Amino acid sequence: MEAILGGGAVAATARPLSTSPRRILFGSKPTNGLASGPSFSRSNPRRRKLESLKVSNSSSSSNGGDPGAAKSGGLTYKEAGVDIDAGSELVRRIAKMAPGIGGFGGLFPLGDSYLVAGTDGVGTKLKLAFETGIHDTIGIDLVAMSVNDIVTSGAKPLFFLDYYATSHLDVDLAEKVIKGIVDGCQQSECALLGGETAEMPDFYAKGEYDLSGFAVGVVKKDSVINGKNIEAGDVLIGLPSSGVHSNGFSLVRRVLSRSGLSLNDQLPGNNGKPVTLGEALMAPTVIYVKKVLEVISKGGVKGIAHITGGGFTDNIPRVFPSGLGAKIYTNSWNVPAVFKWIQEAGGIEDSEMRRTFNMGIGMVLVVTSEASKIILEESQENDPAYLIGEVVNGEGVEFA
Template sequence: MATTGFSTNTEFNGCLANLNIPYSQPKSSPTQMFLRLQAPKCLSDDGSIRFSVKPRGFGGRGFGKIGLASSLPERNFCVEAKEGLTYKDAGVDIDAGTELVRRIAKMAPGIGGFGGLFPLGDSYLVAGTDGVGTKLKLAFETRIHDTIGIDLVAMSVNDIVTSGAKPLFFLDYFATSHLDVDLAEKVIKGIVTGCQQSDCALLGGETAEMPGFYADGEYDLSGFAVGIVKKDSVIDGKNIVAGDHLIGLPSSGVHSNGFSLVRRVIERSGLSLKDKLPGGDVTLGEALMAPTVIYVKQVLDIISKGGVKGIAHITGGGFTDNIPRVFPNGLGAVIYKDSWEIPPVFNWIQEAGKIEVVEMRRTFNMGVGMVLVVNQEASQRILNDRHGTNRAYLIGEVADGEGVRFL
């Protein structure tokens, strides 16, 4: 039986036409045969799928000889179907989200940045809104509620600081079926802590009690931040050029994106959130619930010293989708793959979920939560700063040609 391999993203939906599979034919034949995969015969114990394959036609000059191809005998092939998970498998379609943004932008030009800019005199008000996604599910399971509020603040203020804006105030929305005052207090305590870390005011919010809408003990969160930046100081990426450096600021772990995929990996692995990560004393639950880093003070300090041209908050979409958002047309990123430390939790996720590297890079921050595009002089200053406690990595550079390449 012949065997052929497919990448993790290969989908077998009934029949795949024009799939190139080697088929016995005379060595003198100048043609390439195309074979049609019929419905799977069975799923074998090793995870491979056995197909009945019938010749469909020939490539090259013999492409039209369907009659000859049909006269050849049917053969069985074993296709190795890898079981690696993807974000889309977990129910999140990044491409669909990108398409929605594209459609909204037609109705409301200016949409699509990390934060929305509103002119006010010689300044811009910069606003952002976000939630914490299905990380909430892990908060319910681990009963860790005092840090999820930090995540909530972080997701909005980290977005607006990419424009160079200083956060002014934050508002929250907390919704639940039945108000548990003690639990809600823990959540809001985290929000207060997040506001303190980003030097902004918790201006107000909304607490909604909606009986029967949420499961017992569960709640939902969203947040809204507004900041301000002078018009002549806004960071917009317009003056980025090839040769500029990419500076990465370390993350604390998964932050608040990709948890739908994380939860699928946990389900598949059969591990408990109470199990310890390999080679450490931290449990899986503790590692995953580490609050999102709030970069506001560090980034504003770096901006104040000059040379910052663009900033990307690495959230859903990872490096692949977020870094290009700050580039002018025609420019892309070259990333140095081994230039920063990847937290162990990402290695566990990749191995336990059998996730392709490309999928990891498009779903998670992989240990870098914020990327600054700076000139080379600023790059050296940031990397040589020994006075602060914040680390920074030179993770790549700007290059001609769009997209993100890893070297």
């Protein structure tokens, strides 16, 4: 396969098939000293909550729209098999062994810059890919989950590598998946440097596969965004999501089963716009790289949070200094119909929705009041940005 480089340049590399999931990745050998060192930071971008958070459920709605009243005794992410608190506990234990984790990406010093790395998969969204037969966009999700994490430090993605594993290689199916990865790399202007194709008989169900990947970017040390200078009165700008993105699908699938609807049924409450549940749920994750780097270049950006697993409640405070929190204006953006359906069909409580899903906002930028005015003035109908809240004294997230 060819490596897709930013700016349209193409460099030839190979992607040999291996029956073993272990082989040397493509490109030059790493420089001595980069494989380990005192500044190495382990990063799992969706499980790095190091402080306990207080949550204020001051509104009757979980978001900017009116998703319908949450039913008591509704579904939860934990009941669907995902325990966010257990993940946080693991992070706490890892932090004792490898201090320095906590950001959305891991930073490694290199001269006057930092290399910023992130790794991820697409979770059980793959289950819906198998059921819907939509395979040509799942690779976009894979790239997005990593590049959106590393851009929160202000880093420009340099390259991406993927891991595709299956029991029996279906070349046509694999080509569709990798096409999505190529598309994602082009959107984020980074090189698809290579990857691993592993054929492991009897390990996966027939017709199924698994995906993971990682991205590496770079940012100058004097330009890194780390939230240290955030202060009360700063403004939260939200960039819209395309839907559920790639988190919370264990709960989504439980809701779907409980609802009695199929993936081929129309999405309820979508203002008459014809879209099936399968199409709405499989909408690829937005890649925010170009937009975020453009905003950063104009100044005034102090912190950035990628809204993934943990939703608003857990992700936004990760960029704040101690003693600061966020007030979210719950009526400041339009919530996609898919979230309203999920909450109604699952009878899910407001706080559970906020801690599991992005609710229509996939990236949050913490900026100065002056910078927010410029961002909002330049916002367009096809490229919107929303004033969704402010930084306040007191830790955690409150909704008003």
